Amino acid sequence: MKQLLIIALRNLSRYRRRTLLTGSLVAIGVLFVLVFEAAAGSFKAMMIGQITDSMLGHLQIHRKGYVASIETLPLAMNLKPQAIQKIEAELGKSDAVEAFSPRIKFGGVFSTFTESTSVRVNGVDPDREFATAPMLKGRVVQGKPEIRPGIMLVPELLARGMQVKPGDTVVLLATNAEGSVNGKQVQVGGILASVSGPGGRDAYVHQSDAAEILRLDQPEVSEIAVRLKDFGSLKATYAALSTSLGGMRNKQGKPSFEVHTWESLAPFSNVANMIDILTIFIRLILVSIVLVSVMNVMIMAVYERVREIGTMAAIGTLPATIRSMFLLEGLILGALGTLLGTVVGLGLIGALRIAKLTFDFGQQRGLVLAPSVGIGQVLALAVIVVAISAIASLQPAIKASRLEPIEALRHN
Amino acid sequence: MSLIVADGVSKQYMTGEMTLQALTDVGFVVEPGTFSAFIGPSGSGKSTLLNLVGCLDKPTSGRLAVAGTDVSQLRGPAAAAFRGRHLGFVFQDFNLIPALTAGENVEYPLLLVQHVPEHERKRRVAALLEAVGVADQRDKFPDQLSGGQKQRVAVARALVTSPKLVLADEPTANLDHASAFAVIETMRRMKDEFGTSFVFSTHDTKVVDQVEVLYTLEDGRLISVEDRRAGAAS
Numbered sequence: 001m002k003q004l005l006i007i008a009l010r011n012l013s014r015y016r017r018r019t020l021l022t023g024s025l026v027a028i029g030v031l032f033v034l035v036f037e038a039a040a041g042s043f044k045a046m047m048i049g050q051i052t053d054s055m056l057g058h059l060q061i062h063r064k065g066y067v068a069s070i071e072t073l074p075l076a077m078n079l080k081p082q083a084i085q086k087i088e089a090e091l092g093k094s095d096a097v098e099a100f101s102p103r104i105k106f107g108g109v110f111s112t113f114t115e116s117t118s119v120r121v122n123g124v125d126p127d128r129e130f131a132t133a134p135m136l137k138g139r140v141v142q143g144k145p146e147i148r149p150g151i152m153l154v155p156e157l158l159a160r161g162m163q164v165k166p167g168d169t170v171v172l173l174a175t176n177a178e179g180s181v182n183g184k185q186v187q188v189g190g191i192l193a194s195v196s197g198p199g200g201r202d203a204y205v206h207q208s209d210a211a212e213i214l215r216l217d218q219p220e221v222s223e224i225a226v227r228l229k230d231f232g233s234l235k236a237t238y239a240a241l242s243t244s245l246g247g248m249r250n251k252q253g254k255p256s257f258e259v260h261t262w263e264s265l266a267p268f269s270n271v272a273n274m275i276d277i278l279t280i281f282i283r284l285i286l287v288s289i290v291l292v293s294v295m296n297v298m299i300m301a302v303y304e305r306v307r308e309i310g311t312m313a314a315i316g317t318l319p320a321t322i323r324s325m326f327l328l329e330g331l332i333l334g335a336l337g338t339l340l341g342t343v344v345g346l347g348l349i350g351a352l353r354i355a356k357l358t359f360d361f362g363q364q365r366g367l368v369l370a371p372s373v374g375i376g377q378v379l380a381l382a383v384i385v386v387a388i389s390a391i392a393s394l395q396p397a398i399k400a401s402r403l404e405p406i407e408a409l410r411h412n
Numbered sequence: 413m414s415l416i417v418a419d420g421v422s423k424q425y426m427t428g429e430m431t432l433q434a435l436t437d438v439g440f441v442v443e444p445g446t447f448s449a450f451i452g453p454s455g456s457g458k459s460t461l462l463n464l465v466g467c468l469d470k471p472t473s474g475r476l477a478v479a480g481t482d483v484s485q486l487r488g489p490a491a492a493a494f495r496g497r498h499l500g501f502v503f504q505d506f507n508l509i510p511a512l513t514a515g516e517n518v519e520y521p522l523l524l525v526q527h528v529p530e531h532e533r534k535r536r537v538a539a540l541l542e543a544v545g546v547a548d549q550r551d552k553f554p555d556q557l558s559g560g561q562k563q564r565v566a567v568a569r570a571l572v573t574s575p576k577l578v579l580a581d582e583p584t585a586n587l588d589h590a591s592a593f594a595v596i597e598t599m600r601r602m603k604d605e606f607g608t609s610f611v612f613s614t615h616d617t618k619v620v621d622q623v624e625v626l627y628t629l630e631d632g633r634l635i636s637v638e639d640r641r642a643g644a645a646s
Binding site: 006310311 | 463466468469488489492493494495496497499500501503505507508509510511512516519520521523524525526569570573
């Protein structure tokens with residue numbers, strides 16, 4: 001093996017310019033993919049974090065059919081106390097659940113006495129809400145990050161349009177399920193920065209204020225947002241809750257509840273999927289580059305060394321050894337390119353982290369790009385490139401091993 | 413036991429629609445420890461015969477045994493294994509592996525063909541390089557050696573596995589007079605020292621003058637055998 005390695009390395013250095021060119025091509029491909037995956041992955045993770053941690057939660061549970069009519073925030077489809085108890089009991093049993101927050105959502109009118117406009121409101125239990133959406137407090141750009149009875153957190157765009165600031169008194173009006181219009185005077189406690197996605201421009205009030213405005217005789221909630229201990233357990237927890245809660249039936253024998261992951265609630269999941277598809281596409285381009293360039297070099301190597309192969313075969317080298325020799329050469333070429341690309345790529349990713357580049361996404365300004373790649377991603381990419389290098393070398397290596405020594409020795 | 417036994421060996425090549433008769437009904441015997449040569453004009457079939465003996469090609473008909481093995485049926489890996497075990501080759505163009513030094517070229521068959529342990533490889537390589545007179549060139553690459561030095565390295569490579577037979581196709585054709593003479597002398601000495609048989613295909617009178625048994629070919633037929641060894645009858 002050592003001698004095969006020496007021969008492969010020496011042959012690569014014999015055709016130095018060609019080796020450097022092909023190795024650089026592989027290295028540039030690896031570098032590009034690494035940096036892209038790091039930047040795109042960081043963007044995706046950041047956006048998912050923003051969406052789930054500042055408003056949506058990782059999972060949500062609703063009464064069956066609620067999400068289909070979610071645009072109108074139908075009060076008639078709220079969960080009643082008995083249903084809430086069942087859901088809370090199931091969530092309490094799950095080890096994967098870190099926190100959950102029942103919310104009552106409704107559409108209302110926001111009035112400053114001189115002007116009024118429509119607003120979507122979340123009535124929440126502040127402790128449970130902040131535990132489920134821990135970044136919500138961080139969205140408060142003015143005022144205090146508190147949700148108390150009589151206090152309202154107002155979305156930034158609404159505050160700007162209606163020219164309100166923390167400490168101002170406003171009136172919140174809403175029509176309840178029975179059709180009567182009720183109102184309550186509240187104070188603006190804080191201004192919430194907008195975030196992309198559903199609920200990113202909602203106002204927040206205390207659940208007791210929501211119950212008062214909607215004249216609720218008993219506690220009702222529109223949804224229960226759930227935060228998991230480990231985001232990686234999303235699919236498994238979703239499957240488990242879908243089975244346990246989805247199996248519960250109402251008096252008509254129809255399913256009582258529906259469970260949704262953040263992906264089915266936030267349009268950003270389409271962007272996330274696009275990023276994943278783009279990553280696969282970029283990897284395919286890299287595979288093509290490696291395949292074509294390594295195969296090309298190895299075909300040329302075999303063609304240029306036909307007599308040499310004939311000599312090796314004549315003096316008794318077995319076809320399998322000749323095959324290994326060329327396979328190893330392609331493999332080393334791919335591995336050297338991968339090593340170079342990985343080192344430079346990681347360096348570039350480190351430099352980007354130090355540079356703290358910022359970007360805007362929707363209403364969000366100055367998001368800091370912090371690209372990072374896991375060791376698993378780096379290893380997976382290296383394995384792919386080296387494996388493709390081996391595959392690309394296979395055909396030329398087989399061709400070399402099958403050369404008839406007598407023909408090869410006659411080759412000029 | 414005879415080293416090579418050829419009986420009614422013929423070889424035909426198909427070139428498009430044409431059939432070329434390279435060898436016709438050739439029969440001969442080569443004894444162990446001899447210095448022999450196939451001679452004849454270009455196209456007489458001497459290289460073809462050398463290739464058949466070297467298991468690089470197969471006869472169309474007839475029986476050819478080398479070191480007691482019927483080589484006419486050997487193919488692919490089996491033929492390669494036989495060559496690696498029993499034969500050594502010296503080529504007209506030296507055919508050293510450019511990526512390896514002189515020492516590594518000699519070591520190559522021991523390592524990648526016969527898988528000999530390292531200490532034994534080192535000992536045999538050093539002894540052979542010394543014997544052929546290029547010990548001081550062992551770390552040089554082929555492109556740093558003269559033609560004569562290359563051919564001596566090639567002779568060392570052919571002998572390092574202690575083969576029963578070394579086949580040399582025009583080994584002096586690309587050498588100047590002095591180098592050619594030195595290479596022949598080296599091979600002759602190796603034959604005496606190791607008891608290895610050498611079979612040449614050659615035009616070179618310097619080689620012809622040194623061989624013990626001459627097989628003359630013409631138009632693919634063996635027309636004469638001249639045994640110059642003392643007491644031998646031609």
